[in-house]
Amino acid sequence: MTVAHSSEPSNRKPETEDEISLLDLLLVLTKHKKLIIGLPILAAVIAAAVAFSLPNEYTATLKIAPSKNAAVYNWVLTNDQVKETIAKEMKLAEHFDTKGRQATRNAMGNAVKVTLNAKDGFLDINVTDQNPEFAALLANKMGLALQNNLYSMRLLESSKQRYELETRREMAQKNKNKYDAEMKQADLAAMINQLSAADRYGITSLAAIQAESTLQGGVSDMMQNELVRMQDQLSSLQRLVVDSMKKQANANNTGLWIAAVGALQQQAYWDALIERLDRRIELLKKQERDELKMTAAEVPDEKSGPKRALIVLLSAFAALFLSILWAFIAEAIAKSRENSQSLALLSKIGAAWKAK
Template sequence: MSLLDLLIVLARRKWTIVKTTVGLALLAFIVCLFLPKSYTAKTVVLPPQQNSSLASSFMSQLGSLGSLGAFAGSSMGLRDPNEMYVAMFKSRTVEDAMIDRFHLMQEYHEKYLSAARKAFESHAKVEADTKDNLITISVEDHDPRRAAEMANAYVDEYRRLSQHLAIGEAAQRRLFFEQQLEQAKDNLANAEEALKETQQKTGMIQMDSQARALIESAASLRAQIAAKEVQLQAMKSYATDQNAELVQTQKELDALRAQLAQLGGNTDAGSAGLIVPKGKVPEAGLEYVRKYRDVKYYETIFDILARQYELAKLDEAREGALIQVVDPATVPDYKSFPKRGLITLLAALAGLFLGIFIALVQEALARMKADPEQAQKLGLLRAALRRTAS
């Protein structure tokens, strides 16, 4: 059939197409009248912003000794924080709290909590807008007031969960330095106790200023080396040996080790190597020098961690509420389902295509009946179908 023949067929059977289109659209509209109405309430929240912290602002004050703190703070930045917050909203703990708070197992007529959780997930949606850096929480329910209450309660249940988790960068840094600070405090106390015992045994109370300066310089260098080694070890987990930043860090570490070697010391915290050249300290006071060296080393490490810990506490206090509500959910004044206009339009389009198909089938049957040979074959087909049915 040519296009003109097709148009002639459609024009000849236009009433079949019209009746099918109108009938299907009218049927869809009537069905929409009996479908239960649903309302959607939305809450828009603002997650914490990744801004510069006090730790990074005061890092220059620590000089090269801040390598450990700088690395610890930078390595804890979140790659995509919005995705993490969305996952937290969708966590089983938050969903179960919502189900229990609004008695959703009875509402959804479910016997098992897992089934009620799936039903709730079909009625609630949490989406992150990467452009505006906002998170939208949508809750659908047949009661508009209940939908608004659930959308707002979703944020409340999330906040209850987040109170027990350190998900902010400052909170993570605070926990990290808090643990490291406790260990450094114990190490320093042990070193001080060992120095005290050495003083009592050797009778040596103090040393000359030159030896003291050399020991303190060596302790400072060892602290810098410890920080660089931690940074280098972590960088090797994601960077190749040809990485420019890794190569630069390795050169800085080698330079620090060379400076320490010039003083006669080494990087091992428990080593017994001398820190000052021979002749600077009497043989009787050599043990005192070693203990004093350990005390200065652990004092330097403790000072680094204490500064970073205090800055992390200030950052955490400045961070404030993790989630800020931009637009709280209000009672929706218009239903979100069913969308009668859209459903009716789609039904009309489906009816149009169905009507065209029926018109073409009717035209094909009519032509077959008009052709004697085709009519005979059609009769044989009908007879075969009757025998099969009987």
């Protein structure tokens, strides 16, 4: 029984110590109540004055549909060369009031954020600026730069194919221009005018088949039968044209006749090749548009920042935390001064700090 009574004080001791500790904390806070209450209010007032002096900001968003090429898109949009080109075209150094290319790119990086929207999977180009029209213009310019650079850098398979075809078209156009000039020569033009409609049709049909055969080179086995049929038709047309030349040519103009028919056939060939290349290029452009689907940014009509209420609240909470921290530090220093041993230790610390 006695043992039970003797254990009661030991069980209650921690509770008493906890009560004293809580009361001590409350006492410290009460001693510094002016600082703890006043500093957050002062910080909130200053933060409010600063926050409400800041200009409104607007965010325009261009959205890029989910794609397996999202990583490539992001690389292009954050590429320094691409950003430099946009900065020059839009004179961003003047807009951001920066000096030097790097400073302009840094300012552009702060204004433009490329993020993957986890909610819908879209790649968002967010542009924030004080001018809503400028924000939308820059966002759409970024989208256009992405579209152009995917082609110029040949980063997608369709872009590579389109580049190859457009290179071939440039060569074909040069050859066509050459034969267009030859066809304007008076002697050749007069000779070509003597051709019958059937001969003209045969020559142009032959050229079209040759052009199609050129583009179908290296195709799969599924096209081999069609190519064989076209080659047979080509041989037949060649015989018809040669027979017609023999009937109409005489000893004095055989060479000129051959030159005229050759120029007409070459002109028709390059013309047919260009026509077929254009169709394929347009198809690849459509494929590129299907791969890269964008929703253009609209001019925002609601501000996106600054978040003034949040600035005021964060400032007040930061000041409250610092004031409480300072209250406990000040109380600890005051208690240490009352302890002679602690005072001597503080003196040694001060002396060591001042020593060189």
